[in-house]
Amino acid sequence: QKEVEQNSGPLSVPEGAIASLNCTYSDRGSQSFFWYRQYSGKSPELIMFIYSNGDKEDGRFTAQLNKASQYVSLLIRDSQPSDSATYLCALNSGNTPLVFGKGTRLSVIA
Amino acid sequence: ETGVTQSPTHLIKTRGQQVTLRCSSQSGHNTVSWYQQALGQGPQFIFQYYREEENGRGNFPPRFSGLQFPNYSSELNVNALELDDSALYLCASSLAGQGASYGYTFGSGTRLTVV
Numbered sequence: 001q002k003e004v005e006q007n008s009g010p011l012s013v014p015e016g017a018i019a020s021l022n023c024t025y026s027d028r029g030s031q032s033f034f035w036y037r038q039y040s041g042k043s044p045e046l047i048m049f050i051y052s053n054g055d056k057e058d059g060r061f062t063a064q065l066n067k068a069s070q071y072v073s074l075l076i077r078d079s080q081p082s083d084s085a086t087y088l089c090a091l092n093s094g095n096t097p098l099v100f101g102k103g104t105r106l107s108v109i110a
Numbered sequence: 111e112t113g114v115t116q117s118p119t120h121l122i123k124t125r126g127q128q129v130t131l132r133c134s135s136q137s138g139h140n141t142v143s144w145y146q147q148a149l150g151q152g153p154q155f156i157f158q159y160y161r162e163e164e165n166g167r168g169n170f171p172p173r174f175s176g177l178q179f180p181n182y183s184s185e186l187n188v189n190a191l192e193l194d195d196s197a198l199y200l201c202a203s204s205l206a207g208q209g210a211s212y213g214y215t216f217g218s219g220t221r222l223t224v225v
Contacts, residue, residue: 004152034213043200043216044153088152090213095206097143097166098214100152 002027004101006089012107019076021104023089026070033065033072034098036088044088048074079108114203114217122223123191131186131220135203142184143214144176145200153200159184160206188222196224 003026013019021035032051036044050056050063050072062075072091076083086103115134123129135142141160145153155168159178173189182203188195198221202214 008150032213036213041221043198043219046213046215049213090152097155097158097168098153099155100145102150102152 002030002091002099004089004091004099006087006101006104008102009105010107011104012109013079015079015081015108015110017079019079019083019106019108021074021076021087021089021106023072023074023101024070025072025089025091027091027093028067028070029093030067030070030091031093032091033063034090035061035063035074036090036100037083038086038088038103040085047087076106079106081108081110084108114201114215116199116201116217116220118220119218120221120223122225125191125193125224127191128187128189129191129222131188131199131201131222133184133186133201133203133217135182135184135201136215139203139205140182141204141206142178142182143202143204144184144186145202145216146170146195147198147200147219148194149197156186191224193224196222198222 005024034049035047038044048063056063060077064073088103089101090098143158144156147153158166162178178184198219201217
């Protein structure tokens with residue numbers, strides 16, 4: 001049974017700061033890792049995916065993966081109030097369905 | 111390119127009733143996955159359909175069933191509704207062999223409330 005653990009938060013950061021969201025997982029066979037953003041009452045929106053150890057950057061977002069430590073994180077630079085949302089970590093192996101964590105609620109304070 | 115559309119957006123049902131939720135997949139996508147998201151939880155996998163056959167199922171009872179049609183649209187049926195079935199139901203479409211690698215695109219969801 002794959003498990004994905006996230007701190008439920010809320011994580012509060014001031015506007016302009018770096019927000020760091022973390023996720024650990026139990027299945028060492030996991031191959032693909034995803035970060036979704038979900039605004040209240042809306043459906044999840046894919047932000048980034050990462051397959052290889054190391055960092056992957058896309059604009060203000062950086063995903064970091066460490067398979068040895070079974071750890072994936074999302075950094076949001078120059079956080080904006082519009083980044084306030086719940087961030088869901090998800091993973092799979094091969095073509096299996098995505099397994100999601102419970103999400104971390106981020107609050108960016110203006 | 112059209113996205114994933116779900117209907118209805120909101121629904122209120124009474125315990126014991128039956129409900130059907132609908133999903134139209136994104137153009138070119140042949141696989142549909144259904145998820146249930148309870149309040150404060152992450153999405154939980156219900157099942158997946160490919161070429162009109164169920165090809166994967168999560169830990170949900172048989173009263174959760176589905177269909178996929180030749181045009182790849184899909185339905186989720188829930189019989190004998192229980193209060194705990196109240197949730198946001200999400201549909202995601204993908205191209206077999208690729209969606210799981212590149213992530214899913216979800217529809218806007220159906221909010222089901224069972225009273």
